[in-house]
Amino acid sequence: MSRPTQAIIDLEALRSNYRLADSLAPQSQSIAVVKANAYGHGAVPCAKALEPIVPAFAVASIDEAIELREGGIRKPILLLEGPFSFGEVQIASEHEFWLMIENHNHLAFIEQCEHKKLICKPLKCWLKMDSGMHRLGFMPFEIAAIYQKLKSTSIVHDEIVVATHFATADVEGDAFVKEQIDCFNEAISGLGCLTSLCNSAGVMAWPQAHGSWNRPGFMLYGASPFELPQHNDKTLQSVMTLQSKVISVRNVKKGEAVGYGKTWIAQRDSRIATVTVGYGDGYPRHAKNGTPILVNNQRCKLAGRVSMDMITVDVTDVGSVNIGDDVICWGKDLPINEVAHYSGTIGYELMTRMPLRPSRIYINA
Incomplete structure (x- = not known):
């Protein structure tokens, strides 16, 4: 079985976003x-x-x-x-x-x-x-x-x-x-x-x-070009979902550190999930502690420095999390611009710097 880090590309969402652009300027060609x-x-x-x-x-x-x-x-x-x-x-x-x-x-x-x-x-x-x-x-x-x-x-x-x-x-x-x-x-x-x-x-x-x-x-590609929300933003549909899975879960005691450089210290007894995605897969190296990420469709927070192949996530408050559970780095329910904001950059950069390593799976062709 191959590594589960994938970029799911929804081509119908792409077409929908183009139709929106076209409809906003009906006297123009897009x-x-x-x-x-x-x-x-x-x-x-x-x-x-x-x-x-x-x-x-x-x-x-x-x-x-x-x-x-x-x-x-x-x-x-x-x-x-x-x-x-x-x-x-x-x-x-x-x-x-x-x-x-x-x-x-x-x-x-x-x-x-x-x-x-x-x-x-x-x-x-x-x-x-x-x-x-x-x-x-x-x-x-x-x-x-x-x-x-x-x-x-x-x-x-x-x-x-x-x-x-x-x-x-x-x-x-x-x-x-x-x-x-x-x-x-x-x-x-x-x-x-x-x-x-x-x-x-x-x-x-x-x-x-x-x-x-x-x-x-x-x-x-379904992302807003504006820093502040605009009235048309909600009608855009995210085209790319960067997804992966949990590959390890462990308990960390209060005061213990997680990841390179010990940049995240547990403020309480915590549950930490390791996810097989990193900056080698296009996840931003400079994402801060607290960057949102979805585990089993529930919002969690990045805990520790992003590695080449892995990230660690605080899942203490989201109930049962096990090896093989689904993780969404960005997509429909987690805008890429929000992840970019926590990483000190813009959604344009995260999109265009996506490497070939994650498999691209095209749906709704």
Whole structure:
């Protein structure tokens, strides 16, 4: 029998979350972001589950896009970081990858391809604007001229999407988002172009910024992009359940320590369960004592430092606990964001750093 640590991936929950994103912006099209191995959930299985209901996908790089093509995905795929070389522009044309154009090197790659007559199919391009996040994109004053330049390029499809990215959309009512929206709208005034501004937080909390295209990512996997609860959060369904089992149970006397570094000292006579999951399985190394965990569907607390392969849990108050009992590290009844909070990080990191060690079991395909 194999080690019981598994990541259960509910593909119907994934589809439900996509439908929610789509319904929140009915005048937009919603691109499904499956970068970073679909946020740790498995890019190809997740894309296959979504392909019948999405118009396009988005990934970070061409390597991720090629993985999807080799896995049988045929819908268009947007490369959010654009091409990293001249040759990738050719590959994008051949495989119907859409290119994010965000710097002058990208423009030079396209000009080279046009000059050398290397492109057989027109390129679908998105033009990235830096509206204030100062990470990627052309400055607002450049956008109109570069947009017209792309439109006049023979190898670029006429339908160009102008896009930007919000720095603080996960803070409800934040004034800087409004500044970015105003900056964006001013820069594209008179272009009559297609637009894309919203990530998950934008989709859920900033309807005035819903463009021609939205780019939901994190919310598709059932976790809220907000630190504070929002009205739509309760309708998201957790896609991943990280689960394992109890492999040992012991009694610990008051004053005795548990785990590496003796960081947890029993304040009373206690019952401690050892669970076969650790940072080698994606459970966060920095999870604090008291981090919630479900044993037999009852809330318990982490007791002691997280090891590579195991954690120890205080089960004193939950009745009978035995070897083989079920443990949920995060999932439907224990949000990944809550575990992340106790670990000094965010749910995005826990998802995307999931290693291959835990078996991924796909349900509701």
